[in-house]
Amino acid sequence: MGAHAVTVAVELQKSGEAVRQAGRLDPMAIPSKPRRARHLIEVARGHYGKGDNQATVAALRQAYESAPETIRLNGYARQITLDLLDDGPRSLRNDVHDLALKVGLVT
Numbered sequence: 053m054g055a056h057a058v059t060v061a062v063e064l065q066k067s068g069e070a071v072r073q074a075g076r077l078d079p080m081a082i083p084s085k086p087r088r089a090r091h092l093i094e095v096a097r098g099h100y101g102k103g104d105n106q107a108t109v110a111a112l113r114q115a116y117e118s119a120p121e122t123i124r125l126n127g128y129a130r131q132i133t134l135d136l137l138d139d140g141p142r143s144l145r146n147d148v149h150d151l152a153l154k155v156g157l158v159t
Contacts, residue, residue, distance in 0.1 A: 054073060054074075054076055054077035055077060055082060055087070055091040055094070057073040057076075058070050058073045058074050058077070058091065058094045058095060058098060059091075059094045061073055061098065062094050062097045062098050062101070065101065067097075067098045067099070067100075067101030067102040068098075068102060070094070070095070070097070070098030070101070071095070071098045071099060071102060071104075071107075074094075074095040074098060077091075079091055079092055079095075079114065079118070085118045085119040085122075086118075086119045086121075086122045088115075088118045088119065089115040089116075089118040089119035089122035089123055089126075090115075090122060090126070092111050092112070092114045092115035092118060093111070093112070093115050093122075093123065093126050093128055093129045095111045096108045096109075096111035096112045096115065096128075096129065096132060097128055097132070099111060100132050100135075105136060105140055105141055105144055106143075106144060108132060108136065109136065109140075109144055109147050109148060109151065112129055112132065112133060112151055113147070113151060115129065116151065116154055116155070120154065123155055124155050124156055129155070130155060130157060133148065133151055133152050133155055133157055134152070134157060136148045137149060137152050137157070137158070
């Protein structure tokens with residue numbers, strides 16, 4: 053149920069609550085790798101909504117490590133990655149570019 057609480061909070065645009073709920077659940081407790089990746093993308097959305105770009109990238113990287121195909125097909129993950137690639141802080145530019153390569157957004 054914890055993963056659902058994160059999704060509900062993100063959809064209600066309550067990023068702080070989404071991040072708080074995410075802190076209550078260890079993603080590794082989700083046995084399905086695609087489901088874990090989807091949860092981590094929701095966590096990234098929460099962090100992104102709060103403006104925490106570093107945590108956003110970290111969650112997206114975890115999602116990629118869990119299930120690369122899930123993040124490649126997820127519109128939210130792709131859009132956040134593109135947004136950070138275009139307007140993200142310089143300190144994260146290399147990490148975001150690496151993620152964008154893995155996801156197939158740049159060549």
